[in-house]
Amino acid sequence: MKKFFSHFLLFLLTFFIALSQEKNPTILKIIADKYSESITQSNEPIRFNFVRLGNLKRKTIYIENAGTSVYQIQGITFLNNGLGVFTFSSTPSVPVTLLPSEAIYITLNFQPDKINKFYDTLLIKFTEPFDFIYSLPIEGSSIAFNLLYTKDTSEFVGTNNFSVPIFLKGDPELTEGIPLNFTFSVCVNSKLFLIDRISNGTIIENNFNQTFNILTISTGNIILDSSTKIVTNLIGRLLLSDQDTTIISFDSVELDIPGIYIQTQSGIVSLLGICVSDISLIDFDKNMIKFSVPQVTSFGTLKIQCDYNFSEKRALNVKLFDILGKLVYYKQISLEPEIELPLTYLPSGIYRIEIEDYLTKYSKIISVIK
Secondary structure, eight states: OHHHHHHHHHOOEEEEEEOTTOSSOEEEEEOGGGHHHHHHHHOOOEEEEEEETTOOEEEEEEEEEOSSSOEEEEEEEETTGGGGTEEEEEOOOSSEEEOTTOEEEEEEEEOOSSSSEEEEEEEEEEEESSOEEEEEEEEEEEEOOOEEEEOOOSEEOOSTTEEEEEEEEOOTTOOSOEEEEEEEEEEEETTTEEEEEESSSEEEEEEEOSSEEEEEEEEEEEEESSSEEEEEEEEEEEOOSSOEEEEEEEEEEEESSTTOOOEEEOEEEEEEOSSTTOOOEEEOOOOOOEEEOOSEEOSSEEEEEEEOOOOOOOEEEEEEEOTTSOEEEEEEEEOOSEEEEEOTTSOSEEEEEEEEOSSOEEEEEEEEOO
């Protein structure tokens, strides 16, 4: 024991955990007379936060010998073998010797393959100048598809206190609610729909002119889970004398938790009336497309079902991305009730398909098996 403490009184080992994209790394120090306390209080988890399903995120650990002794690292491993989602991107060959002022880097990957929270521990085994294991908890969560959109309904009645709900639809595979605070912008034609207030949250900016009404809305206490819920209602007045249409569009969604992705989908509201005092019906135009894409395809062809209730000829931009986010397929295709994509040239793996036209944007993770 005396030998153990004498080594610590002479030497200091400083760990820098340099998280990617962070300017100020966390400094962890192991000090001789506070060895156990320092290990307990200093080894903050390596937090990957939320990573989209199929995406990959890296973080780097920087270990420096800041003392005058020679340290030797015998092993660098995961306690639970990485759970299939944590891997090493780069690590020094062990055993490795750290002379004074020398350093090594360990780069970790987090690539979730399912919706879940993941916990493991990185173990760094030292054998010189004494035997001990330094442990660092690792945390990461995955998330897939979430959507912010206006209500898809058939009709509204009335001119004053005209209300349009904004919905948040969470990924159906989310197993645990995530509390969110977020800010987003919404734009409407101010000649048709003049927004006075919202039912939940705060309007932090309102840019109004004779053509557009652009609001920046801040809202909180929203639990993101697998259900669909109202974020807020846009409440205002209809101002029209003839049939007209406005698009309710969203932009600049900013969340307080990094790594969560929310996609947006615009809505079309068709307004029918004779004059401003005699409007009897406001019809929400079902001009959107509902896509159905299988989760797994093993026949070399991906069949996409398209459900829509209009005769307009529209073109779709179809993209496929591999697990690293690289675009592997792009084509502009005419809208049909069923669309077939040839996938014979793609290897087996996980991909993300993205389908978009000027009103609708759809995204889904799929598996290709050969």
